[in-house]
Amino acid sequence: NATIYYEDDADANYLSGKTVAVLGYGSQGHAHAQNLADSGVDVVVGLREDSSSRAAAKEDGLEVATAKEAAAKADVVSVLVPDTVQPAVYEEIKDELEAGNTLQFAHGFNIHYNQIKPKDGIDVTMVAPKSPGHLVRRNYEAGEGTPGLVAVYQDETGEAKERALAYAQAIGCARAGVVETSFREETETDLFGEQAVLCGGVTSLVKTGYETLVDAGYSPEMAYFECLNELKLIVDLMYEGGLGEMWDSVSDTAEYGGLTRGDVVVDDHARERMEEVLEQVQNGEFARQWIVENQAGRPSYTQLREAEGNHEIEQVGEELRALFAWAEEKETEEDKESPV
């Protein structure tokens, strides 16, 4: 099992007197920058000249510069622009990285798939909160922590892990626990999870269930409630108390039916398909496809998004969700952001 680090395992001295450049001021960027600053670390935010994020960073009392200028000042450069943009931003700043500096990430994609080939002489680390940025900030302000991951890809100083743990402490993750991993493991499990289970798997399960009911003559409204709306109740129970709490909370009929039929639907065929999906993550085929797709201006991504938006379940859902308007108001837009 993985090693988990806590507050006592981290030593703030590894960051004291150092300057951290936070590149990007979006979901993760705004949270890391403000938490680091509140923990007493010198922070400079790196953004392009015409960035729409500049105003927010300044309003939050932070120094703002271009990515290159920020990197020049910094001992630690935290790369928190979108993953597809990171290789270009690295080209901009790489000459500013001096021996002994740290290049810090919150996701391993670009390093693991060689889209960024970090120069020699620097440390390359990852501290990845397992939560969207606004929660990383909110928890920190409340004196609580957000669980995170820590990994070292390149250790030139011999202190890469200690420095990463100090960073994890400064953004509040060590208060909750930081799980040790590698760039490879983080990247591959993240991609597999979002493809096979979380984003891809769940939407396909929902759509196929919905279509099966509607094709058999049941009303779209009933199909929507059973296959999509109720999913939240089930997921909330699993999140709180694992599969057991969910099974304990549903009726015995639901439990028996689920235990006897679940594996009939997600059967050995589905398992083999999952293994294929994992293989394409491991051998780099998915990464290549996504990189080429971006280079081509995202033609098939655009088409797929449009088709998904046109699925009948989306129209039915829009009408029915209006009935739940009272519940929606309690949840902010930010609460719907996702870390995957």
Ligand code: NDP
């Ligand atoms: P965001 O999409 O929120 O980043 C937006 C920021 O990046 C803005 O400040 C934006 O400024 C800047 N930016 C966008 N495009 C460019 C560009 N072309 N050049 C320079 N700056 C640009 O990113 P996230 O916070 O979601 O992700 C950052 C990293 O954190 C990624 O590696 C991601 O995988 C990882 N991560 C994200 C999590 C999440 O919950 N979101 C969770 C865990 C890890 P501008 O106004 O200039 O566009």
Ligand code: MG
């Ligand atoms: Mg029911």
Ligand code: MG
């Ligand atoms: Mg992901």
